[in-house]
Amino acid sequence: MKTEKPLLNASNMMLATVLVLLLLATVITMGMLTPLVAKLASGVEISLGPQYFNDRAAIPTAVLVLLLSTCMLAGYTARKNITLIVAGSAALTLISAILSPFGNIPMDISVPILAVATITTFHKIARSWNRDHSKTIRGISAHLIHLGILFILLGIVLSSNMKVEDSQVLNTGDMAKFEGQKYEIMLKSMSSQYQGEPYQDKPASSYTTDIDFDIYKNGKYFKTGQVKYITDFKWGQTYTTTYIHRGLTEELFIAPRAIEETKGELDVYMRTVPFINFLWGGMYLMVIGIIALGIIEYRNDSMAPITTSIAGNSGKGTRKQKPGKLEAEERYDELLEKELEERRAMRRKQ
Structure with a gap:
C-alpha cells in the first residue's frame, strides 16, 4: 500500500521558499523597470519611492519569515507542533493588525512574525550544542546568519516607521x-x-x-x-x-x-x-556567521583523515579509515579476492 507523502516536508518548504523569493524578485524588478519603460514608451519621467516597494513587498516578506520559522522547526519537533506554531504566529499577526498596538500597520504586522522567527532561531541555536566542537560551530554559524537576516528586517521595520x-x-x-x-x-x-x-x-x-x-x-x-x-x-x-x-x-x-x-x-x-542598531547588529552577525562557517569548513577539508591503511604481518599500525568511496572499494577487493580463492580451491579438488 502506497503511503501519502506529508504536505509539510523539506521539499515543499524549499519549493515554497523559492516561489516567494521569485515573487519578491519580480516585484523589485518591475519597480525598477517601470520608470525606464514609461520613459521609453511615452517620454514621461516617473519615480517610484520606497513606499511603492514597501507596500508590495510586505506580504511576501512576511510569508518568507513564516517559512523561515517552519524550516527552523523542521526535524526538531512534530509536524503537528510546527503547524500549530506557524498558525499561531499568523493568528497573532492578524490580531495585532486588528488591535494595532503600535498604531502603525507595517509594525503591527511585522513585529509578531519577526518575534516568533527570532525566538525559533534562538531555540535552534540552543539545540545546536554538540559534543563535536566542529559540528557545534557549524550549526551556530548557520543560525547566526539567519538571526542576522531577522535583525536586519527588524531594524528596517522599526527604524523606518518610528523615526x-x-x-x-x-x-x-x-x-x-x-x-x-x-x-x-x-x-x-x-x-x-x-x-x-x-x-x-x-x-x-x-x-x-x-x-x-x-x-x-x-x-x-x-x-x-x-x-x-x-x-x-x-x-x-x-x-x-x-x-x-x-x-x-x-x-x-x-x-x-x-x-x-x-x-x-x-x-x-x-x-x-x-532601534537602527538592529540593522547594524544584523549585518555584523551575518558577517561573523559567514566567516566562522568558512573557517570551520576549511579546517574540516584540510584536516580530513587519510583513508589509507598501513598493514603489517600482525595487523598492527592500521589507521582508522573514514567511511567513504575508498573504504567501499577496499571492501569490494576483499570480497573479490575471497571469491577467487574459493574458486581456486574448488578447481584443485576437481
Missing part, C-alpha cells in the same frame, strides 16, 4: 526644541573663512562656515557638535557636513539646511531613528 524628524530656525544663543524628540539644540557660534587655492576672482576655491552647537537631552547637557556649510566656487555647488551620534537604542542625525550669516540665523534639521 521622528523636524526642522527649526534659530539664532546664535537660542535654544530650539524639535517636535516629538527629546533632544534640543543651542546654537553657540558661526564662523566663516575661505579655504583652498585662489580661484578666478575669489581668494579661495571655497567658503566654509563652521557651526558649533550644544545638544541637550531631556533638558540636560548631552554633547557638543559641529557641522560645516560649504560653498564651492570651483564646482558651483553648496553642500554640508552632518552630525551623527549612534547610541545603544537610537541614532541622532543633525544637518544644516540653510544659513543667514549676517543675521546669525540657522535653519537646522534633526532626525531621531530608534
Whole structure:
C-alpha cells in the first residue's frame, strides 16, 4: 500500500521558499523597470519611492519569515507542533493588525512574525550544542546568519516607521526644541573663512562656515557638535557636513539646511531613528556567521583523515579509515579476492 507523502516536508518548504523569493524578485524588478519603460514608451519621467516597494513587498516578506520559522522547526519537533506554531504566529499577526498596538500597520504586522522567527532561531541555536566542537560551530554559524537576516528586517521595520524628524530656525544663543524628540539644540557660534587655492576672482576655491552647537537631552547637557556649510566656487555647488551620534537604542542625525550669516540665523534639521542598531547588529552577525562557517569548513577539508591503511604481518599500525568511496572499494577487493580463492580451491579438488 502506497503511503501519502506529508504536505509539510523539506521539499515543499524549499519549493515554497523559492516561489516567494521569485515573487519578491519580480516585484523589485518591475519597480525598477517601470520608470525606464514609461520613459521609453511615452517620454514621461516617473519615480517610484520606497513606499511603492514597501507596500508590495510586505506580504511576501512576511510569508518568507513564516517559512523561515517552519524550516527552523523542521526535524526538531512534530509536524503537528510546527503547524500549530506557524498558525499561531499568523493568528497573532492578524490580531495585532486588528488591535494595532503600535498604531502603525507595517509594525503591527511585522513585529509578531519577526518575534516568533527570532525566538525559533534562538531555540535552534540552543539545540545546536554538540559534543563535536566542529559540528557545534557549524550549526551556530548557520543560525547566526539567519538571526542576522531577522535583525536586519527588524531594524528596517522599526527604524523606518518610528523615526521622528523636524526642522527649526534659530539664532546664535537660542535654544530650539524639535517636535516629538527629546533632544534640543543651542546654537553657540558661526564662523566663516575661505579655504583652498585662489580661484578666478575669489581668494579661495571655497567658503566654509563652521557651526558649533550644544545638544541637550531631556533638558540636560548631552554633547557638543559641529557641522560645516560649504560653498564651492570651483564646482558651483553648496553642500554640508552632518552630525551623527549612534547610541545603544537610537541614532541622532543633525544637518544644516540653510544659513543667514549676517543675521546669525540657522535653519537646522534633526532626525531621531530608534532601534537602527538592529540593522547594524544584523549585518555584523551575518558577517561573523559567514566567516566562522568558512573557517570551520576549511579546517574540516584540510584536516580530513587519510583513508589509507598501513598493514603489517600482525595487523598492527592500521589507521582508522573514514567511511567513504575508498573504504567501499577496499571492501569490494576483499570480497573479490575471497571469491577467487574459493574458486581456486574448488578447481584443485576437481
